Amino acid sequence: DAKTTQPNSMESNEEEPVHLPCNHSTISGTDYIHWYRQLPSQGPEYVIHGLTSNVNNRMASLAIAEDRKSSTLILHRATLRDAAVYYCILRGGATNKLIFGTGTLLAVQP
Amino acid sequence: KAGVTQTPRYLIKTRGQQVTLSCSPISGHRSVSWYQQTPGQGLQFLFEYFSETQRNKGNFPGRFSGRQFSNSRSEMNVSTLELGDSALYLCASSLWTGDTDTQYFGPGTRLTVL
Numbered sequence: 335d336a337k338t339t340q341p342n343s344m345e346s347n348e349e350e351p352v353h354l355p356c357n358h359s360t361i362s363g364t365d366y367i368h369w370y371r372q373l374p375s376q377g378p379e380y381v382i383h384g385l386t387s388n389v390n391n392r393m394a395s396l397a398i399a400e401d402r403k404s405s406t407l408i409l410h411r412a413t414l415r416d417a418a419v420y421y422c423i424l425r426g427g428a429t430n431k432l433i434f435g436t437g438t439l440l441a442v443q444p
Numbered sequence: 445k446a447g448v449t450q451t452p453r454y455l456i457k458t459r460g461q462q463v464t465l466s467c468s469p470i471s472g473h474r475s476v477s478w479y480q481q482t483p484g485q486g487l488q489f490l491f492e493y494f495s496e497t498q499r500n501k502g503n504f505p506g507r508f509s510g511r512q513f514s515n516s517r518s519e520m521n522v523s524t525l526e527l528g529d530s531a532l533y534l535c536a537s538s539l540w541t542g543d544t545d546t547q548y549f550g551p552g553t554r555l556t557v558l
Contacts, residue, residue: 377549
């Protein structure tokens with residue numbers, strides 16, 4: 335399973351944009367890039383996923399590098415509720431398992 | 445739609461006992477996966493069931509087993525409990541759309557082994 339590398343922690347101020355980076359230099363052509371987050375005392379929650387093109391949804395945007403070896407999750411206006419551990423995960427083939435790394439702990443200051 | 449439900453939410457057992465955890469997926473979802481979360485090891489994949497068949501398995505001993513019923517509900521069982529089995533056990537259901545899917549997690553069952 336291809337691995338991802340994320341910073342252990344990041345800080346942001348409320349209502350400011352947040353850019354969470356993820357490196358995945360061993361990504362294969364069929365791997366999707368998924369992001370999940372886990373709020374305190376809850377199960378993980380799907381955020382967004384993409385393959386090659388940048389993606390937007392109501393929660394966030396995903397910017398994927400042209401060579402696909404890195405990606406960035408963008409929260410346009412951080413709120414206190416966005417404080418969570420964010421996981422960047424590569425998924426490919428028929429396997430359904432999510433291989434979680436250590437993720438990035440995002441702290442949001444009021 | 446109702447989300448993924450897990451029962452019980454909390455459980456206390458002693459070493460050597462066995463435990464069964466239950467997961468009800470979102471209606472229409474046929475795939476159920478189980479994960480173990482501990483402070484030391486993080487989130488680790490246990491196994492995945494699809495249409496009553498185990499499709500994927502993680503690196504856990506045979507004491508960890510599971511099954512899925514025809515209504516997609518799933519159970520996992522841990523026999524001969526050890527202290528190290530204390531963890532949050534998470535269940536996720538998913539629906540494939542094209543070449544990938546989205547997993548929806550339940551709130552988890554907090555197992556404490558004394």
